[in-house]
Amino acid sequence: MGQLIEWQEVITEGESLEECRAMLQDATKEMILAYRQENKEIPIDDSLLEQILIEV
Template sequence: MLCSYTAKYIRLEEGYMGQLVEWPEVVTEGADLDECRAMLRNALYEMVLAYRDLGKEIPSHNALIEQLPVEIDLVSEPALSGEIP
């Protein structure tokens, strides 16, 4: 079965950190983006093997990703439930 997970990458001073959105325990770092991608794929394979060995359920791979815009300079008070300034 082919499963696709969502990777997010954060630029660090010394390279990149990669993490799976749906499975946050799968996380790694690399010197550059290509190395980080390869290491994240290896970390995913290793985590799948570990979960299978332990009889644990493998997390779902169907995340909904969206960006939520916010005008940072306009935020001054906590928003009331459901209310957007």
């Protein structure tokens, strides 16, 4: 499961980490387009946080 920190309503999941990352990239592109259409400021952060669930 993956979630965008800047847009916490964007949550996706994939069968693999790579698939989840790709789906988040697509969701990010869509959010940027939507923000531009609505003339909203696009949140930009220089930090990157990636949480990965480790099953024990």
